[in-house]
Amino acid sequence: MSSSSSGRQPGASSGPSFDPYVNLPELVPLRTAAVSGDWTAVQAYFASLDSADKVTFVVGLVAETDGVENMLERAVAERPADPLPRTLLADRYVRIGWGIRGDARAKHVSSGQFDQFHDWLRRAERILIEVCAEQPSYAPAWTVRLITARGLSLGQAEARRRYERLSAHHPHHYAAQQQLLQQLCPKWGGSWDDAHGFARESAAAAPDGSHAGALVALAHLERWLDLDGSEAGAYMRGLPVRDDLRHAAQVSVLHPDYRPGWHGIGTHSAFAMAFSLGGHFEDAARHFAALGDRAAEFPWSYLSDPRGAFVKYRKSALATL
Structure with a gap:
């Protein structure tokens, strides 16, 4: 990054930054x-x-x-x-x-x-x-x-x-958790069991309203990135993934105790992107509403056109409100 x-760009209205x-x-x-x-x-x-x-x-x-x-x-x-x-x-x-x-x-x-x-x-x-x-x-x-x-x-x-x-x-410590999550993915010698297990354990162990729930979304995005074509889309559309994301969001960024701080744009970006890739736009809507015209380069950079994808997915999500 x-x-x-x-x-x-100055004068642009479509966002995001x-x-x-x-x-x-x-x-x-x-x-x-x-x-x-x-x-x-x-x-x-x-x-x-x-x-x-x-x-x-x-x-x-x-x-x-x-x-x-x-x-x-x-x-x-x-x-x-x-x-x-x-x-x-x-x-x-x-x-x-x-x-x-x-x-x-x-x-x-x-x-x-x-x-x-x-x-x-x-x-x-x-x-x-x-x-x-x-x-x-x-x-x-x-x-x-x-x-x-x-x-x-x-x-x-x-x-x-x-x-x-x-x-x-x-x-x-969320920044360190993000780095270890990368290590636990298969591309760096880990396994999906390790990656998902660490994300869920971290979310469960953290106080309600912490950033750690976003690790669950990041783990699913890593797995999506590792899949090909229709298999990737089917994975993110699956109800187990949707429900996993919903639970993680509720105990973290959507919890009443959540205070976004400087990580908030990244954590909401992770959920907004993960829900959108699965077509779960009603779930994505609250995250896009929180983001407004702001976005984190990671994980949106995993897409070939991060700006275009953000605008398209945000439009679909906010239409459900």
Whole structure:
């Protein structure tokens, strides 16, 4: 995902915006500071945050900023004991590496791409090992280490170990749960039983109104992506999937205790897309109503025309209200 991804164009009325800085204007000062290389302002923004969830969320945004590694390398040199610049730099190295690898399945990635990809991830991992040893409760570093574990093919057991280390301090940490869910899918050496099981267990264990229910939707979307043609459509139309999604939505984003925060656009996007792919537009309607003209690049980027699909599905969904 890139922080430069196109959002709604000026004057456009059809929506949606996929730009997190348009959708969440309170993030704009962070982007301004990161783009201008103002470490003092970046650090002050992070200091103002009141939860590990928020810190991890914006670590990812800073890491997506082109060229930010120059500022971060200087900050690390000046503050070698501070976990924040080191974690940001490691995440940036991961993003650089993944950009070289691309999003294709492994069989479509060249050996040269893999060599560069792994080199960047190993650089990130060396930094993160030190941060996690010194700050074992630092959620952003463990979250990025779930990505390096996947990219370096360290296996299911190691990924689960890292998640357990994080969750011992921060149970129900949604960003980390999303990363482990990816690891548990067959494309990364897991199984559908593992992926669906983790999503449902996480949703059940979390307090009502948490983000974790959206993991159920993401697991079904991953499975849909792995199927071909009519089989994929039939899967999402199935009543077991619909009912699974309904239950997960009720205990999470549709629960009275739900507070969307910065993850809300992503969680509602997951449900809106999953229900729409199954033709369950009445169920999708509340999620589109919550989104308005906002959308998260993930998971809509799984579709060939994310903007067109969003507009089409939203029209069908809101017509049921």
